[in-house]
Amino acid sequence: MDTSTSMAATGASLPIVTARLLLRRLVAEDAAAVTRLVNDYSVAGNLARVPFPYREQLAQEWIASAGAQIDSKDAYHLAITRDGALVGCIGLTLRRNALPEIGYWIGRKFWGQGLAREAAAALLDWAQTELGLVEVEADVLTDNLASQAVLRHLGFVESGSGVQQFLSRNRKMPVLMFRRVAEPPKPPAPKPVLLVVACALVDSDGRILLAQRPKGKQLEGLWEFPGGKLNDGETPEAALIRELREELSIETQESCLSPLFFASHAYEKFHLLMPLYICRKWQGRVTSAEGQALAWVRPEKLADYPMPPADVPLVALLRDFL
Numbered sequence: 001m002d003t004s005t006s007m008a009a010t011g012a013s014l015p016i017v018t019a020r021l022l023l024r025r026l027v028a029e030d031a032a033a034v035t036r037l038v039n040d041y042s043v044a045g046n047l048a049r050v051p052f053p054y055r056e057q058l059a060q061e062w063i064a065s066a067g068a069q070i071d072s073k074d075a076y077h078l079a080i081t082r083d084g085a086l087v088g089c090i091g092l093t094l095r096r097n098a099l100p101e102i103g104y105w106i107g108r109k110f111w112g113q114g115l116a117r118e119a120a121a122a123l124l125d126w127a128q129t130e131l132g133l134v135e136v137e138a139d140v141l142t143d144n145l146a147s148q149a150v151l152r153h154l155g156f157v158e159s160g161s162g163v164q165q166f167l168s169r170n171r172k173m174p175v176l177m178f179r180r181v182a183e184p185p186k187p188p189a190p191k192p193v194l195l196v197v198a199c200a201l202v203d204s205d206g207r208i209l210l211a212q213r214p215k216g217k218q219l220e221g222l223w224e225f226p227g228g229k230l231n232d233g234e235t236p237e238a239a240l241i242r243e244l245r246e247e248l249s250i251e252t253q254e255s256c257l258s259p260l261f262f263a264s265h266a267y268e269k270f271h272l273l274m275p276l277y278i279c280r281k282w283q284g285r286v287t288s289a290e291g292q293a294l295a296w297v298r299p300e301k302l303a304d305y306p307m308p309p310a311d312v313p314l315v316a317l318l319r320d321f322l
């Protein structure tokens, strides 16, 4: 069954998938299952707008109107299915002079498994993301403690009480009103800024030295400019002179290091800020002091060496510069 094509027209993405459930558009074939589950006083008696006994003809009409309401964006009544079988329904109705209202029911044999809570949590998240709904209301029979527990768990708080006509009971019943204000999405936690210094060592043939990141390290196998993190109290230049000594067994001086470009890149756990220096003068022979593979690379060949994402803009700049 394709429930996604027709939703495309409304701009909202359905179905909604949760750990155990699929919330999808109701289809005509659901009428028999809806009738079987709702035509049970323990279910229908909690619902204000369904008569009891409940007949399949009503289910057919309701399913047709639910489809039309989704298309007109007036309400989103969805089937709750588990492993392909209908276990209940859930809906969100957008009202003109009132807040949107959520309602749901679960067939009696599926009670006690937290399915209403799982479906409602998913629909509320979906409504916030897809429809921008922040505040939602729900009315619950005063003695329907299970449904009130679901709402409380989802962050609803009691906002009033009243009476409402219940078709299923053919009389007015006391209800509690609940309201939920969704928390605004949390901004991502700020990442620590990591300062790393790196160097484009350029030999007399105009080739640049790249070092391969060893196995077991983050970004292993990628080629990078020699360098590393600053120790406490170190200047960038002192750190770079130390790193070149430790990694490549060469000596250089601050006067031989010229700042060139810098990389600013968001990695998953930190934000890298990496000034890239250029150095054409050093003492000693470049050797791999830490066992890392080294390569002297012509500027036009740099792109053949896979490098960390932070380095990509630097490589382009360096190629133009040299």
Ligand SMILES: Nc1nc2c([nH]c(=O)n2[C@@H]2O[C@H](COP(=O)(O)OP(=O)(O)OP(=O)(O)O)[C@@H](O)[C@H]2O)c(=O)[nH]1
Residues within 6 Å of the ligand: 196, 197, 198, 217, 218, 219, 223, 224, 225, 226, 227, 228, 229, 272, 274, 308, 309, 310, 311
């Ligand atoms: N040296 C260097 N580091 C780079 C480059 N590009 C880039 O993203 N980085 C990142 O900057 C950090 C450099 O830290 P580092 O070399 O001192 O440390 P590391 O990850 O090797 O681990 P370590 O702390 O065990 O030595 C790494 O996260 C590395 O992925 C680059 O061109 N050169």
